[in-house]
Amino acid sequence: MSAPSKTLSALMPGDVPAGDGRRALLAEIDASCRVPVLFFVVSGLAWLLLGTLLALVASIKLHHPGFLASWEFLTFGRVRPAHLNTVIYGWASQTGIGVTLWLMCRLCRVPFVAPGLATVAAVFWNLGLTVGTAGILAGDSTSIEWLEMPRYATPILFVSYAMIAVWSVITFRLRTERHLYVSQWYLLAALLWFPWLYATAQIMLVMEPVRGTVQAAVNWWFAHNVLGLWFTPIGLGAIYYFIPKVIGRPIHSYYLSVLGFWSLALFYNWNGLHHLIGGPLPAWMITVSIVASVMMLVPVTVVAINHHFTMWGHFSKLWHSPTLRFVVLGAVCYTLTSLQGIANSLRSYSEVVHFTHHTIAHAHLGVYGFFTMVMFGSLYYVLPRITCREWPCLGLVSVHFWACTLGLFLYVVPLSVGGFLQGLAMNDASVPFLKVVEGTLPWLKLRTCAGLLLGLGHLAFVANVAWMLARVFGPYRKPVVALLTGQETPVVVGK
Amino acid sequence: MTPMFLLMAAGSLAVPAVALWALRWAVGHGEFQMPERAALLPFDEAEPVGEATDIILNQRTSKR
Amino acid sequence: MNYGPLLFLGILFTLASSWVGLVLMPNRQLGGLTPDTSTNAAGVVVVYPQARPGEAQQGAEIYRSLGCVYCHSQQVRPEGFGSDIERGWGKRRTVSRDYIYDKPVMLGTSRTGPDLTNIGERQPSVEWHLSHLYNPQITSKGSVMPPYPFLFEVRPVGARGPSADALKLSGEHAAPAGFEVVPTAAAKQLVAYLRSLKTSSPLPEAPLPRKGESDDAKSSATATNTPASK
């Protein structure tokens, strides 16, 4: 074992690594992740591009309904769910899994276990998604929000989820670092919660549908938990790792992070039925969810304090590190979207904004501003390390960052305002409905502009990744460059 | 009705019981001593605390 | 710290608790709902709700497949909460029992278009629906609802003159000379479904709101005059 650093030996007496008596080096672990992680990430990026295209089509259709209207498979009611499923299950979930696998290996201190298992899981995942998306466009959408993929596609996906959950348990059991970091809690929880959620929802909604409005309860229990128990823990787990890692300073308070985890686990999964305020379900169910939504103030505040205090005094590094930029932006958006969500779940506010485009703005502040931004940041860190290549073009990094940040801003702020006004108009019965529709048009057009900006950012990122990969697989193999610190390489293998 | 009720009653007793047991187990194993040290887990000898990583943008001086 | 077992148990119990609370309990309370049988003022026994007749049920599948739910909700919020009732989207709020035959239940979360819970009552005209589906601009200029031309067939007018069900179009939307626009079976099924959407029979848990003693009798009479089986 190489000499442990002073801090570690001082604070972790008796921390004897297991296995062959030496902790795997981070660089070894990184290299072992290359194939499976790249597989998930690259397919995630492909779905991101497809999802962006579908999003633009859907967005244009909302202000120019005649656009591409003669093709049945491109009608709004199919393109929209195709967009949701490609970005949620294709881009966000796959990239999230890729980053999760890497983080788990690093934090458990084991080189990638059973890469074959994970790679087969990725193949199944993409297969299921392709079948599912084609099914939606062909007209087999279930019209159950967040579960539109037809029943012949979802079992394929489920095989994949289950394999990944098994992988995570194996890795966890084989870990050579006994102690757990807070990110691992979040990641493990996400990996175990998700197959359960998904299987329950599939069985109760698609295979053997329950009766009437119980379907709506199951639907929103599931859909909200995809956000709260799948994306949120992966995103938070990544933030908890990358902010300290990039700035070289431990998290502000580990106690708080423990409190944050358990309060999230307790409250978030009760939130789902706030999507049905005013709906036909008995009041107690919805009230329970509203109470749990307000309780979300606890984990949200705790996480906000922890992230933002850790950053305190290190903001200048935002200038230098793409990872930090994206991740910190994501952390800020997490706080904002959660506060907005808590407001949305109050009856008086929901009365206005439910059923409007305000909800869509909120959704994008969450899934895009928070989760996608954190994933972009994570990839800026992970990809150079698993490929042993530097980012080929720093200009593209800036284009990516600014296009996505401006695009996000231009998406969320106007649509939040526009949606709110739409809700006020709709609640005033003296305004004819077509006037309400007319009032939304300028905001919807702005959204298309925002979408174009986001698309530009995605293209810049994909180009950069493709360039990097071309170097990895191409004939011009440069020697390993000092990994991103600009210093002498610390990767010296040996004991 | 009755089996359901029994199930719920048993559940509401079992859950806190197991939670208490787990808590006792954790305390017994010294899980709550110095929790703050876990905050150091992302760091190691190669990348110790105090050393920033991923500093790649806007630094004219760096050579590659 | 090695919270392994604690962590696994916690992960298990937290989700299990909400599964019991938000899935199992609702299923227990609502999963066994049955239609309501009542006798109206005229002494006729009314069973509500009733399963949809075949063509309307096929139309529900078209509605599902074309994703109308992404713009249209099917739920009426209670009086005093939003303006659903003032807008004429329903006479009373909807309750769980209204939906016992719906698979999937398409409550919707967006009102880019109006609520359709009671469209069958509000707009009974087959012809209006067909023209509207063919191109919403015909009936509702400025709408953002997409046109559904693929639910219609544009074909040459036969030797015996225009078909009975050809759309009566004029101006910019008219078919080219010598051609006619005829709805496909799917279009007719979809319209049958839309016309079946009616939830204004009162239920014990959701009576029709009383506006005042005088028109109370009148409103409940109109409600029971519209049998749900239509």
Ligand code: HEM
């Ligand atoms: C933490 C507290 C949060 C609360 C209390 C909350 C609350 C809500 C509420 C009430 C709605 C429904 C609005 C309506 O339809 O009237 C909603 C929708 C949504 N939220 Fe959140 N939210 C929170 C965090 C998040 C996060 C972190 C994300 C992303 C990771 C997110 C993503 C979404 C999405 C995608 C929707 C749209 C669902 C749909 O209608 O398709 N939310 N949220």
